[in-house]
Amino acid sequence: MTTQLAAYSTSTGEAVQFWILGTVAVIGALCTILMKRAVHSALCLAGTMIILAVFYLANGAYFLGVVQIIVYTGAIMMLFLFVVMLVGVTAADSLKETIKGQRWLALLCGLGFGVLLIAGIGNASLKEFNGIGQANAGGNVQGIATLLFTRYVFAFEITGALLITAAVGAMVLTHRERTERAKTQRELSEERVREGKQLPPLPAPGVYARHNAVDIAGLLPDGTPSDLTVSKTLRERGQIRDVSQEALNDLRALEQRAEERLERKAIEPTTFKRPEEASK
Amino acid sequence: MNPVNYLYLAALLFTIGATGVLIRRNAIVVFMCIELMLNACNLAFVAFSRMHGNLDGQIIAFFTMVVAAAEVVVGLAIIVSLFRARHSASVDDASLMKL
Numbered sequence: 001m002t003t004q005l006a007a008y009s010t011s012t013g014e015a016v017q018f019w020i021l022g023t024v025a026v027i028g029a030l031c032t033i034l035m036k037r038a039v040h041s042a043l044c045l046a047g048t049m050i051i052l053a054v055f056y057l058a059n060g061a062y063f064l065g066v067v068q069i070i071v072y073t074g075a076i077m078m079l080f081l082f083v084v085m086l087v088g089v090t091a092a093d094s095l096k097e098t099i100k101g102q103r104w105l106a107l108l109c110g111l112g113f114g115v116l117l118i119a120g121i122g123n124a125s126l127k128e129f130n131g132i133g134q135a136n137a138g139g140n141v142q143g144i145a146t147l148l149f150t151r152y153v154f155a156f157e158i159t160g161a162l163l164i165t166a167a168v169g170a171m172v173l174t175h176r177e178r179t180e181r182a183k184t185q186r187e188l189s190e191e192r193v194r195e196g197k198q199l200p201p202l203p204a205p206g207v208y209a210r211h212n213a214v215d216i217a218g219l220l221p222d223g224t225p226s227d228l229t230v231s232k233t234l235r236e237r238g239q240i241r242d243v244s245q246e247a248l249n250d251l252r253a254l255e256q257r258a259e260e261r262l263e264r265k266a267i268e269p270t271t272f273k274r275p276e277e278a279s280k
Numbered sequence: 281m282n283p284v285n286y287l288y289l290a291a292l293l294f295t296i297g298a299t300g301v302l303i304r305r306n307a308i309v310v311f312m313c314i315e316l317m318l319n320a321c322n323l324a325f326v327a328f329s330r331m332h333g334n335l336d337g338q339i340i341a342f343f344t345m346v347v348a349a350a351e352v353v354v355g356l357a358i359i360v361s362l363f364r365a366r367h368s369a370s371v372d373d374a375s376l377m378k379l
Binding site (some may be wrong): 010015022025026041055056059061064072076079080084103107109110113118121127132133134135136147148155159162163165167174 | 291292294297302313319342346350359363
């Protein structure tokens with residue numbers, strides 16, 4: 001099969017594959033730059049990369065096709081998604097222009113660049129091609145290995161140094177040195193007593209033991225929700241749910257439905273009392 | 281079909297990536313666009329390797345992948361530390377050196 005690749009024109013099957021997958025790849029690339037959220041961009045880019053891997057395989061670069069899937073969509077895109085999660089999924093790009101007319105100028109530049117690039121390729125006389133069949137005769141991986149460890153062995157070794165530098169660099173960049181000593185448990189408790197604000201442990205979240213989700217504030221005796229019961233992180237993000245009304249309405253709706261099913265007369269909502277309140 | 285079409289596709293993807301770098305201001309998305317450009321270059325290398333009938337283009341594409349992996353690691357580390365310092369991943373916010 002590999003020897004058949006040495007021809008002046010590719011097979012019809014490859015042409016069909018190129019036109020279908022090429023369209024999808026371009027759509028994926030456009031979605032990457034047009035999607036508002038970084039997660040959607042990352043997923044579109046992953047799709048484009050998988051299609052490029054198929055193209056590598058079609059071009060006789062079997063080793064690169066597999067490496068593309070494993071390294072790019074497997075490792076690099078997962079790293080991207082990891083950082084997107086770390087930085088915040090909900091953080092959408094602001095669409096306000098800071099430099100006036102920058103977007104249109106950028107589009108114009110891109111268009112001009114693309115026209116130049118494509119016209120340049122169109123002008124080159126690329127009518128004939130050799131095909132990879134001869135080079136792949138002894139196996140694609142073997143051929144690459146032979147070149148890598150003879151002609152390109154120096155570049156290969158430099159690559160090793162680059163990878164180690166990158167790993168160390170990433171560790172240095174994201175590592176944070178503690179500027180002060182961490183407080184011990186004894187110091188923390190002494191500090192709490194000295195301040196005299198909140199001596200016992202913080203109250204637990206949840207409303208009337210009906211909800212035990214951590215994002216629902218517990219109610220004080222007078223019925224108002226207490227922010228103290230919700231974790232500090234959720235409080236800062238503003239992700240506290242107040243369900244004191246929700247629970248009441250749910251129960252009322254349930255009663256209503258039960259009555260309709262049993263075809264009873266409706267109980268007056270004003271006299272209706274929740275069992276939790278009655279038991280208190 | 282002539283394999284030159286792969287070159288046209290690579291040029292198109294590279295252009296889309298370059299436009300994305302200019303348009304977007306979220307540092308992560310800008311970075312993804314750079315990855316797209318690198319991938320387009322790889323596709324051109326692989327297509328050239330087929331047209332010339334030798335494996336040198338694939339070797340260069342292989343090295344590009346290694347360099348891209350190293351670049352992603354360092355770049356994302358920079359973005360994470362930038363986000364820690366400024367609570368934002370927008371490239372517009374990093375303007376401390378501006379007058």
